[in-house]
Amino acid sequence: xxxxxxxxxxxxxxxxxxxxxxxxxxxxxxxxxxxxxxxxxxxxxxxxxxxxxxxxxxxxxxxxxxxxxxxxxxxxxxxxxxxxxxxxxxxxxxxxxxxxxxxxxxxxxxxxxxxxxxxxxxxxxxxxxxxxxxxxxxxxxxxxxxxxxxxxxxxxxxxxxxxxxxxxxxxxxxxxxxxxxxxxxxxxxxxxxxxxxxxxxxxxxxxxxxxxxxxxxxxxxxxxxxxxxxxxxxxxxxxxxxxxxxxx
Amino acid sequence: xxxxxxxxxxxxxxxxxxxxxxxxxxxxxxxxxxxxxxxxxxxxxxxxxxxxxxxxxxxxxxxxxxxxxxxxxxxxxxxxxxxxxxxxxxxxxxxxxxxxxxxxxxxxxxxxxxxxxxxxxxxxxxxxxxxxxxxxxxxxxxxxxxxxxxxxxxxxxxxxxxxxxxxxxxxxxxxxxxxxxxxxxxxxxxxxxxxxxxxxxxxxxxxxxxxxxxxxxxxxxxxxxxxxxxxxxxxxxxxxxxxxxxxx
DNA sequence: CAAGTTGCATATGTCTTACAATTAGGATTT
DNA sequence: AAATCCTAATTGTAAGACATATGCAACTTG
Numbered sequence: 001x002x003x004x005x006x007x008x009x010x011x012x013x014x015x016x017x018x019x020x021x022x023x024x025x026x027x028x029x030x031x032x033x034x035x036x037x038x039x040x041x042x043x044x045x046x047x048x049x050x051x052x053x054x055x056x057x058x059x060x061x062x063x064x065x066x067x068x069x070x071x072x073x074x075x076x077x078x079x080x081x082x083x084x085x086x087x088x089x090x091x092x093x094x095x096x097x098x099x100x101x102x103x104x105x106x107x108x109x110x111x112x113x114x115x116x117x118x119x120x121x122x123x124x125x126x127x128x129x130x131x132x133x134x135x136x137x138x139x140x141x142x143x144x145x146x147x148x149x150x151x152x153x154x155x156x157x158x159x160x161x162x163x164x165x166x167x168x169x170x171x172x173x174x175x176x177x178x179x180x181x182x183x184x185x186x187x188x189x190x191x192x193x194x195x196x197x198x199x200x201x202x203x204x205x206x207x208x209x210x211x212x213x214x215x216x217x218x219x220x221x222x223x224x225x226x227x228x229x230x231x232x233x234x235x236x237x238x239x240x241x242x243x244x245x246x247x248x
Numbered sequence: 249x250x251x252x253x254x255x256x257x258x259x260x261x262x263x264x265x266x267x268x269x270x271x272x273x274x275x276x277x278x279x280x281x282x283x284x285x286x287x288x289x290x291x292x293x294x295x296x297x298x299x300x301x302x303x304x305x306x307x308x309x310x311x312x313x314x315x316x317x318x319x320x321x322x323x324x325x326x327x328x329x330x331x332x333x334x335x336x337x338x339x340x341x342x343x344x345x346x347x348x349x350x351x352x353x354x355x356x357x358x359x360x361x362x363x364x365x366x367x368x369x370x371x372x373x374x375x376x377x378x379x380x381x382x383x384x385x386x387x388x389x390x391x392x393x394x395x396x397x398x399x400x401x402x403x404x405x406x407x408x409x410x411x412x413x414x415x416x417x418x419x420x421x422x423x424x425x426x427x428x429x430x431x432x433x434x435x436x437x438x439x440x441x442x443x444x445x446x447x448x449x450x451x452x453x454x455x456x457x458x459x460x461x462x463x464x465x466x467x468x469x470x471x472x473x474x475x476x477x478x479x480x481x482x483x484x485x486x487x488x489x490x491x492x493x494x495x496x
Numbered sequence: 497c498a499a500g501t502t503g504c505a506t507a508t509g510t511c512t513t514a515c516a517a518t519t520a521g522g523a524t525t526t
Numbered sequence: 527a528a529a530t531c532c533t534a535a536t537t538g539t540a541a542g543a544c545a546t547a548t549g550c551a552a553c554t555t556g
Contacts, residue, residue: 317519
């Protein structure tokens with residue numbers, strides 16, 4: 001592992017990059033211990049704080065984990081689906097909120113992806129998945145539920161649907177899309193009538209999954225997308241109206 | 249921004265977490281300047297190196313950028329689609345390679361997601377997208393192409409297909425799925441006959457997109473998935489056979 | 497002899513102090 | 527007025543020290 005002396009980037013960034021490349025390329029394998037900070041600072045000819053900054057960068061990406069004590073050190077981390085989930089959700093959420101992604105664009109992407117797992121979910125759904133979905137549907141029908149709790153239950157419902165496809169890679173990819181939508185969804189105020197419609201659509205989707213009807217699942221999701229889009233557009237229109245009123 | 253004194257985690261991790269929460273919640277907005285390292289070390293009652301480790305963690309996630317000089321400092325970064333892409337690809341690639349995700353599982357997820365953008369791509373594909381796809385198809389037909397170059401062109405083809413859907417969120421989500429497959433795809437040796445079949449399938453997909461035939465695009469992708477699965481299974485079977493031979 | 501205890505070596509975590517490098521903006525000089 | 531230099535602020539890097547955690551071996555003790 002060598003550094004490029006002509007680079008103008010921070011030393012800690014260069015060192016992190018060198019180690020990252022070694023991990024990605026497989027020269028460092030899972031659970032292998034990196035040299036100690038003192039050794040690394042020798043080999044790279046930098047001070048220990050600089051090495052530490054590099055290691056913290058890698059730790060932030062879950063590429064390594066550190067352990068104190070006699071047999072401690074930095075170890076190549078086997079990144080878990082859970083860690084990957086949470087990183088992707090953080091990134092997706094910020095990407096949406098910082099780049100003024102419209103409600104329509106995010107919604108379209110989300111449901112396009114979700115419909116992609118309809119056939120697999122219809123084929124493989126287990127009793128557990130169906131039960132989880134039914135439980136969320138029941139919760140969504142309870143009176144006195146806050147809008148936020150309703151949205152959270154909605155996310156849980158869709159999460160169960162995605163997991164029913166039985167493909168962890170698919171679940172991972174979709175977690176970001178679904179959860180990143182939540183802040184946008186939380187802007188919507190659901191009237192009792194809205195909720196009733198959504199609960200009915202959720203019920204239809206669960207029914208279709210239960211009878212392993214892929215096409216029914218797809219069209220149920222389609223209807224749900226359109227319902228949600230209408231709700232979102234209403235909210236945006238109201239906001240625009242209020243903003244215009246405040247201006248003039 | 250306060251720290252939890254009962255936490256056993258590293259101070260730098262706690263500080264990074266506190267700042268990250270402030271960014272995600274919107275208390276710190278894009279392009280806003282964070283307090284200087286000296287000020288942060290005062291407010292958190294830690295030393296400057298500890299603050300710096302926290303800032304490097306955030307920089308690794310593209311949440312902040314730093315600038316030297318008189319008016320320098322750490323600024324909340326507007327995360328771009330490109331940065332989000334590359335982070336997701338890194339994470340996805342490692343997730344697949346470190347968790348022994350099978351070729352079948354990854355392939356299934358990839359094509360399920362890709363078929364999801366078939367209707368949108370058929371509706372919105374521009375001449376540019378079609379031209380990009382045709383160019384890659386032509387490249388794939390050239391003799392003397394290495395397997396790696398063939399795979400890279402394959403990725404470019406699929407990337408154009410995804411971009412044709414005209415939804416940046418969809419493109420972002422799919423970039424990880426498609427590109428993370430590349431190391432697995434690179435294990436495959438493509439015979440001339442294999443390549444001819446794949447090129448023909450690519451041509452069929454491009455044709456379907458050109459005539460805005462969503463169903464044709466979907467079935468073309470379906471056929472491509474099955475072709476690829478067969479190729480992958482052959483490779484795995486050969487590997488298993490060689491491994492058995494070496495053992496016995 | 498077995499079980500618990502102590503102490504040591506090693507590693508990361510944190511602090512302190514210092515200096516180098518970079519940069520914007522003002523002061524100075526031509 | 528324009529070009530130049532200087533200065534202050536800020537991040538980047540270094541070096542050394544101490545604190546803390548932890549595995550392991552040696553030691554003590556019942």
